[in-house]
Amino acid sequence: MSSDIKQFSILIVFGNIENLILAAQGVNAHVNPLGLACLSLIAVVCWFLIGTFGTKVAMKYARYINFIGGLAIFILGVQAMVESIPGMLAFFH
Template sequence: MFGNIENLVLSSQGAANGVDPIGLGILTLIAVIAWLLIGTYGTKVALKYESVISFIGGFAIFILGIQSMLGALGIPL
């Protein structure tokens, strides 16, 4: 869910606010393990739909590009 820097910042905030370090450590481990499982198994599921996901992503970028150009030309959407 969070990267290393985010975990460091959240841990620092928790320590500064007097959060129980054991509870914070346990919750951090649960979050890291959950994110590892979601990433591992979610990737396996998503690979089945790679072509659809790529098309949707490309189409979204295309639409956003058109929207940006029309906005730069002063054409309201």
């Protein structure tokens, strides 16, 4: 993998994790799967555009961006797990 592409691998990983969390929350909230798929594709295109055009500007803030993105993913993951606990408890009764 060339060094030019390697620097974008973090965006690809966080973008995919974010879409998985979005899908999990959508299933938990019983939303329309087609609408959720459209929103997910829009999110992917937005990440692609941000990664393509905003990289030069954002390179000096890369550490902060990675931390804030990782923190947001962690918080959304915890939120999704906490919201699914009542449904899991109902399954065992």
